[in-house]
Amino acid sequence: MTERLTLNDALTLALHWLYETEQPDDAWMTHHGQWIPVTGNRHLTVTPTGAENLPVIVVNVSQQTWTKGPDRDMWPGNPVAPDELPRLAAELERRGYAVRSTWNGFPAHTGSVGLVRPAHPSQVAAVARYRAGCxxxxxxxxxxxxxxxxxxxxxxxxxxxxxxxx
Ligand SMILES: [Zn+2]
Known part of the structure; x- marks a missing residue:
């Protein structure tokens, strides 16, 4: 079992990783981002190169359920809370990280926050080495x-x- 963190601790790790952590010159990683487990059936995914090649932090429901919607489509049965994405964006702003944009959120299973400040150059370079392939x-x-x-x-x-x- 992987230990789950409070959202506050997870955000601290995510920001430290995006902005302070240096990737080795000979390392690469996918653009899908890193996973940080959070209490309350949540995890963050953190990518240095999301939309417009800028960092994106996503809050995700880890174990998702689905329910029948008004039509025959299936709808998220346990979406993020209505205030969850706005609170995440507000907390990032409070910590001094300007928010560029947000996507999704209630009634979806995920909510994304795009940040203004580019990630550490070595993080961006590691994703570029992945995209270059073997x-x-x-x-x-x-x-x-x-x-x-x-x-x-x-x-x-x-x-x-x-x-x-x-
Ligand atoms: Zn090879």
Whole structure:
């Protein structure tokens, strides 16, 4: 079991990772972002290169349920709370991180906050190295499974020690 953090602690880790953590020159990581478990059936995903190549912090419902909507579509059964995304954005502003935009939120299972300040350049560079794909097997691109390609992911520094090799 991975330990879950309070939202406040998770945000501190996320911001430290985005802005203070340096990725090694020989590490790479996907653009999908890093996962930080939060109490109350939540997790954050944090990416240095979200919309417009700027950082995005997303609050997600971890175990999602679905319910039948007014039509035959399925709707989120346990969405984020109506005030959850606005509060997340307000907390980031309170900590001095200007918010560029927000997406989704209630009644969805996720809410996203886009930040104004670009991530640490080494974080952006690590995602760029991922997008460039395996240098030894260019024909396999990011889908390569060789040892050299896998090793680059292991060298990336995650926001939590437990996630360092994720
Ligand atoms: Zn390869």
């Amino acid at each position: 240098l030894e097997h260019p024909e396999r691109s990011v889908f390569c499974e060789c040892d050299a390609w896998r090793a680059g992911f292991r060298r990336a520094v995650g926001p939590m020690p437990l996630l360092a090799s994720a």
